[in-house]
Amino acid sequence: MFGLKSGSKSRQRLSGLLAIGFTQIALSAGADELKFRKHDVNDQSEFEAASAFDVDNDGDLDIVSGAFWYEAPEWKKHDVRDVVRQGTYYNCFAVLPMDADADGHTDFVTVSYFGRNVGWVKNPGKKGEKWTYHEVDVPGTSEAAWAVDLTGDGKPEILPNPTNVVVWYELTKVGPTPKFRKHDFGTAAAGHGVGSGDINGDGRIDLLTPKGWFEAPADPSSETWTWHPDWNLGATGIQILARDMDGDGLSDLIWGMGHDKGLYWARQTKTADGKTEWKKELIDDSIASVHVLLWADLDGDGTDEMITGKRVYAHEREPGDVDAPVIAAFNFDKSAGKWVRRLVYQGEPAKNAPADPAKRLALRDFPRGTAGTGLQLTTIDMDRDGDLDIVAPGKSGLYWFENLAKSK
Numbered sequence: 554m555f556g557l558k559s560g561s562k563s564r565q566r567l568s569g570l571l572a573i574g575f576t577q578i579a580l581s582a583g584a585d586e587l588k589f590r591k592h593d594v595n596d597q598s599e600f601e602a603a604s605a606f607d608v609d610n611d612g613d614l615d616i617v618s619g620a621f622w623y624e625a626p627e628w629k630k631h632d633v634r635d636v637v638r639q640g641t642y643y644n645c646f647a648v649l650p651m652d653a654d655a656d657g658h659t660d661f662v663t664v665s666y667f668g669r670n671v672g673w674v675k676n677p678g679k680k681g682e683k684w685t686y687h688e689v690d691v692p693g694t695s696e697a698a699w700a701v702d703l704t705g706d707g708k709p710e711i712l713p714n715p716t717n718v719v720v721w722y723e724l725t726k727v728g729p730t731p732k733f734r735k736h737d738f739g740t741a742a743a744g745h746g747v748g749s750g751d752i753n754g755d756g757r758i759d760l761l762t763p764k765g766w767f768e769a770p771a772d773p774s775s776e777t778w779t780w781h782p783d784w785n786l787g788a789t790g791i792q793i794l795a796r797d798m799d800g801d802g803l804s805d806l807i808w809g810m811g812h813d814k815g816l817y818w819a820r821q822t823k824t825a826d827g828k829t830e831w832k833k834e835l836i837d838d839s840i841a842s843v844h845v846l847l848w849a850d851l852d853g854d855g856t857d858e859m860i861t862g863k864r865v866y867a868h869e870r871e872p873g874d875v876d877a878p879v880i881a882a883f884n885f886d887k888s889a890g891k892w893v894r895r896l897v898y899q900g901e902p903a904k905n906a907p908a909d910p911a912k913r914l915a916l917r918d919f920p921r922g923t924a925g926t927g928l929q930l931t932t933i934d935m936d937r938d939g940d941l942d943i944v945a946p947g948k949s950g951l952y953w954f955e956n957l958a959k960s961k
Contacts (some may be wrong), residue, residue: 595623595950599641616953695716705758716745721736755769761793763789764782765780844867849932
């Protein structure tokens, strides 16, 4: 299947497809709430991707988002490149830092939906000069991308989400003309969403899609990945995640609905004869348009939280479209068998949004300064105080959330 080997384990897992129904579990509010302070980097920005890195090598973490970079600490805006707008979307759907040409200045990899391409953008190393875009490939309509170490060598690969094909890119040569090797897994497993995690506990990072998972071989760069059609999740967010949440030694699955309401997980279990089964359960039915999920230890206790939120106007008309944006962190309480939601930010709803979705605009419909998520969240210690902050771009502005954990 998909031009890759599909062994006996794959056939056994056919019986483990997710059931249509699910079991609802309780969601608790966190007793020890997280404390963040919102900073407006540009509350009129509409770009949905951003990342933080030291653009000018002055020791401060700057923010790059869409057509601009913002110089810390005053967030002075500088041009990066021209980015085409189509409807209410800007054609820059990822900002993944990488010094591709090894010149000592951090560049970034980006993807686009309407341009259907993947490329890297060269940092000129001088203020006032435009950055230059270099196309790597044109795989298809890429809605977001993540940097993930799929080869196990400690270096990140580029995992985009072209909705028409499953593909990832390995940087095999750095220098003035960097080379990216394409790994193409075909079209049959593709869909709205992609992700990564160690499903089978062998220490290697597998590749997840809404329709199943590709098992990483011993040499992910050159050997065949085995396909397992274990589930059908629908239009998910990015990433789909895998981790053992309940402590039974088996990795579980976590995802959100990209154009509906709902955040879910599925427990992995084994039958008496060794077959894999997945039990779908609800985490939170209040968050809409989940497009970004990631792991990060926000409270410094050594355990990652799962961080997500509502994408502001993923579509201008869909379930939860005018709901109040939210960014939240989730922990799983093993003893209580409950997910605990810890709020990072709660915004306000779009109270006067036009009935006609074609007339809606996030900057006009939501109160000014209302944050949410777009297609990328970055967790990084912006102020170098020892805890992780959050950079959050979206159609309702660009913000960073200062973690106040160290100020308690």
